Amino acid sequence: SQKIEQNSEALNIQEGKTATLTCNYTNYSPAYLQWYRQDPGRGPVFLLLIRENEKEKRKERLKVTFDTTLKQSLFHITASQPADSATYLCALSNYGGSQGNLIFGKGTKLSVKP
Amino acid sequence: EPEVTQTPSHQVTQMGQEVILRCVPISNHLYFYWYRQILGQKVEFLVSFYNNEISEKSEIFDDQFSVERPDGSNFTLKIRSTKLEDSAMYFCASSDGQGNSPLHFGNGTRLTVT
Numbered sequence: 001s002q003k004i005e006q007n008s009e010a011l012n013i014q015e016g017k018t019a020t021l022t023c024n025y026t027n028y029s030p031a032y033l034q035w036y037r038q039d040p041g042r043g044p045v046f047l048l049l050i051r052e053n054e055k056e057k058r059k060e061r062l063k064v065t066f067d068t069t070l071k072q073s074l075f076h077i078t079a080s081q082p083a084d085s086a087t088y089l090c091a092l093s094n095y096g097g098s099q100g101n102l103i104f105g106k107g108t109k110l111s112v113k114p
Numbered sequence: 115e116p117e118v119t120q121t122p123s124h125q126v127t128q129m130g131q132e133v134i135l136r137c138v139p140i141s142n143h144l145y146f147y148w149y150r151q152i153l154g155q156k157v158e159f160l161v162s163f164y165n166n167e168i169s170e171k172s173e174i175f176d177d178q179f180s181v182e183r184p185d186g187s188n189f190t191l192k193i194r195s196t197k198l199e200d201s202a203m204y205f206c207a208s209s210d211g212q213g214n215s216p217l218h219f220g221n222g223t224r225l226t227v228t
């Protein structure tokens with residue numbers, strides 16, 4: 001089955017800077033990869049989905065890249081704000097392609113200081 | 115915006131007791147899921163449900179667990195005889211398609227087994 005690594009448990013940055021979070025997977029190349037935000041005591045909230053044939057996806061201040069050769073996705077938040085402080089989860093299908101249900105990384109806890 | 119609702123928000127039960135966790139998915143969604151998150155750990159897949167039957171389940175979802183869609187709106191998770199290690203946050207989710215469709219999560223039921 002798939003393994004996901006989000007290699008930073010915590011990331012602290014100053015307001016206004018760009019936060020970059022990393023997600024690596026080890027086995028099958030998924031057809032798509034998703035990013036979620038989770039606040040303490042709440043359920044994950046969907047942010048962005050990127051397909052294997054897309055190199056980059058943007059939504060407002062968020063940008064996701066997907067490199068199937070490196071088996072890696074990068075998640076960027078530009079002009080970060082204290083309200084962006086949360087845990088960010090990478091998720092992808094448990095098997096190759098689009099089969100199987102989502103499995104999640106452990107997440108990276110982002111703290112944006114004013 | 116429609117949302118997934120879960121009740122109760124917190125359930126305390128004694129070891130060996132049965133619990134039922136309830137969820138109302140988004141009304142036009144067809145795919146339903148249960149995930150759990152032990153404190154400080156990652157979100158883990160339990161089971162997916164489509165067309166009134168289980169479509170996939172994880173190793174965690176053993177004979178003590180069952181799911182049901184008793185009517186057109188509710189989706190329940192039953193744990194027959196709770197163990198201490200069942201203490202976790204249980205999240206219900208729904209989606210309007212499989213594969214690359216985002217999951218919409220509820221805010222969870224915190225289950226504490228004493």
